[in-house]
Amino acid sequence: xxxxxxxxxxxxxxxxxxxxxxxxxxxxxxxxxxxxRAFSEWAIALGYDxxxxxxxxxxxxxxxxxxxxxxxxxxxxxxxxxxxxxxAGHGLIREAEQGLWLLSDWDSSLRAxxxxxxxxxxxxFNIQQIAIxxxxxxxxxxxxxxxxxxxxxVLGRGPYATNAxxxxxxxAAQDGTAAFAVPGANPEDDRCIFSGxxxxxxxxxxxxxxSQTVVGKVTSRSLGKFLKxxxxxxASRYGKTLEPNVTPSFSDGFDxxxxxxxxxxxxxxxxxxxxxxxxxxxxxDVTDRQFSTRGTKFGTLSSKPGSKLNGDAPRxxxxxxxxxxxxxxxxxxxLWVPQNCVATIxxxxxxxxxxxxxGRELVEPAPVLIEFDGGLSAAVTALPDFLTSVVCDExxxxxxxxxxxxxxLGTASSVKAIEQxxxxxxxxxxxxxxxxxxxxxxxxDPVLGVISxxxxxxxxxxxxxxxxxxxxxxxxxxxxxxxxxxxxxxGQWDGQKFRVTIPATTERLPVTxxxxxxxxxxxxxxxxAGIVGGVWPWLTQGWAFLADSIGDDSSIVLPQLIDVKxxxxxxxFATFDAEGAQAIAALLQLVPQExxx
Numbered sequence: 001x002x003x004x005x006x007x008x009x010x011x012x013x014x015x016x017x018x019x020x021x022x023x024x025x026x027x028x029x030x031x032x033x034x035x036x037r038a039f040s041e042w043a044i045a046l047g048y049d050x051x052x053x054x055x056x057x058x059x060x061x062x063x064x065x066x067x068x069x070x071x072x073x074x075x076x077x078x079x080x081x082x083x084x085x086x087x088a089g090h091g092l093i094r095e096a097e098q099g100l101w102l103l104s105d106w107d108s109s110l111r112a113x114x115x116x117x118x119x120x121x122x123x124x125f126n127i128q129q130i131a132i133x134x135x136x137x138x139x140x141x142x143x144x145x146x147x148x149x150x151x152x153x154v155l156g157r158g159p160y161a162t163n164a165x166x167x168x169x170x171x172a173a174q175d176g177t178a179a180f181a182v183p184g185a186n187p188e189d190d191r192c193i194f195s196g197x198x199x200x201x202x203x204x205x206x207x208x209x210x211s212q213t214v215v216g217k218v219t220s221r222s223l224g225k226f227l228k229x230x231x232x233x234x235a236s237r238y239g240k241t242l243e244p245n246v247t248p249s250f251s252d253g254f255d256x257x258x259x260x261x262x263x264x265x266x267x268x269x270x271x272x273x274x275x276x277x278x279x280x281x282x283x284x285d286v287t288d289r290q291f292s293t294r295g296t297k298f299g300t301l302s303s304k305p306g307s308k309l310n311g312d313a314p315r316x317x318x319x320x321x322x323x324x325x326x327x328x329x330x331x332x333x334x335l336w337v338p339q340n341c342v343a344t345i346x347x348x349x350x351x352x353x354x355x356x357x358x359g360r361e362l363v364e365p366a367p368v369l370i371e372f373d374g375g376l377s378a379a380v381t382a383l384p385d386f387l388t389s390v391v392c393d394e395x396x397x398x399x400x401x402x403x404x405x406x407x408x409l410g411t412a413s414s415v416k417a418i419e420q421x422x423x424x425x426x427x428x429x430x431x432x433x434x435x436x437x438x439x440x441x442x443x444x445d446p447v448l449g450v451i452s453x454x455x456x457x458x459x460x461x462x463x464x465x466x467x468x469x470x471x472x473x474x475x476x477x478x479x480x481x482x483x484x485x486x487x488x489x490x491g492q493w494d495g496q497k498f499r500v501t502i503p504a505t506t507e508r509l510p511v512t513x514x515x516x517x518x519x520x521x522x523x524x525x526x527x528x529a530g531i532v533g534g535v536w537p538w539l540t541q542g543w544a545f546l547a548d549s550i551g552d553d554s555s556i557v558l559p560q561l562i563d564v565k566x567x568x569x570x571x572x573f574a575t576f577d578a579e580g581a582q583a584i585a586a587l588l589q590l591v592p593q594e595x596x597x
Contacts (some may be wrong), residue, residue, distance in 0.1 A: 016086070055101075073122075169458070339357070389402075435453075469484065490555055501527065546561060561586075
């Protein structure tokens with residue numbers, strides 16, 4: 001959406017700059033605080049109401065961050081035109097755009113700042129635009145403790161109703177890679193590579209940062225282009241690879257970060273020092289070693305009939321119609337299904353077919369719990385005319401793949417994208433383009449649509465998530481629950497399923513070159529109605545958003561599920577311990593189906 005201009009007496013620009021140099025058990029990175037202080041100096045000079053928060057004098061915890069961040073947001077009780085949020089320190093990446101920032105006590109508290117849930121909470125503070133600058137690693141968790149971190153949204157629900165602020169994102173590193181700091185003569189001279197280049201662009205001290213179309217201005221897009229060009233160049237001087245992940249989304253005319261006529265004198269930045277050993281990586285692992293994510297292949301897709309599936313993924317089983325599941329990795333004890341359904345064995349105890357109680361094929365989605373040995377249960381959805389492959393490891397479901405009856409499992413491009421997502425080494429010039437490439441096959445495997453929705457959500461592109469919902473019903477398919485949740489759809493619960501209404505979307509101009517050839521990313525869509533595929537989020541990370549949707553005229557969240565989410569395991573897809581599974585079974589009146597078929 002294009003933000004409405006506010007009168008000069010009403011609008012406020014706010015900057016919050018966060019630097020964490022010495023978190024528990026991790027390499028001390030003085031450059032993180034240096035970068036936060038330098039960013040705050042720029043923000044003050046540009047007229048932002050600025051708050052600097054560091055761990056220099058005392059540890060920076062979630063509670064301390066929440067206190068200062070909320071104070072900055074509600075000061076003066078006036079609307080915010082733009083919030084710029086900067087973080088420098090150590091970070092991680094998990095799942096689909098689930099970035100984590102590590103604070104001082106991350107290891108003892110086992111909590112980390114969850115960037116996307118925080119961004120969603122910020123939408124309740126009357127903000128028109130949010131710009132996120134993150135100078136930290138996007139490495140995968142190198143230890144079990146890091147993998148077990150609980151994502152924390154930091155803020156509460158906020159004083160206002162949810163709006164849809166525009167989002168700019170400037171992230172130092174691609175997924176699965178490290179960001180780096182260059183040591184100076186003294187600790188106060190240490191510089192993070194990304195932040196050093198970023199500040200040259202924000203201040204306009206490098207003419208290459210200025211727009212070629214908007215004379216005398218540094219805009220979202222010109223800043224992004226500058227970062228993607230100069231950051232890799234500076235990193236290469238030190239024998240490192242650093243490719244920023246940039247997604248500029250601010251509307252034209254509302255995307256200015258700097259102009260030639262600054263209200264303050266520009267600083268003079270020192271030359272980058274000569275190459276030297278000992279660059280510090282801003283992540284839990286201070287080497288360049290790449291980590292493979294736990295579990296098995298996310299996508300398990302095949303690009304041609306009869307080809308071998310990747311990794312440990314199960315080969316889809318062979319009945320021609322209906323709905324069913326095949327499970328690999330754990331033994332299945334039983335399935336729990338609605339009272340109007342029945343689950344029977346198909347071939348072996350890990351292959352199940354779902355039908356209605358009177359023996360007909362499913363015509364509507366059905367919630368299913370797959371109970372494994374060892375006390376875990378997968379919370380999945382049986383979709384009409386889809387076969388489902390499930391891979392379970394020690395934590396629960398690590399891979400979930402749907403295949404439409406009579407359909408292949410995907411294209412070569414989607415195979416590549418899913419494998420990259422699994423390895424945590426995404427290479428995308430723009431989150432928007434990655435989301436577009438994934439959604440192209442969403443009708444073949446709805447999981448691709450779910451992942452695409454999380455990517456669109458990370459830049460607050462609600463309209464494109466609604467476009468996806470529209471095309472699901474246009475294809476006669478149920479809309480995956482996560483898509484409905486992130487699209488902020490309203491609906492009704494009839495005791496067995498949700499039905500939702502989808503607002504119309506308006507046509508817009510293509511944002512990227514890739515979008516120009518894909519009109520379904522920017523065309524207008526009409527309003528409609530459809531059935532939701534499931535009762536809960538498919539991806540575990542989506543459960544953090546349930547509470548945010550209560551009270552916003554949303555009726556696609558069963559409030560009782562919010563309490564159950566404490567029983568989720570750390571698996572990629574929704575998996576519960578025994579107590580959580582029992583609570584869900586009781587809530588939905590699911591009945592057990594023993595392997596007797």
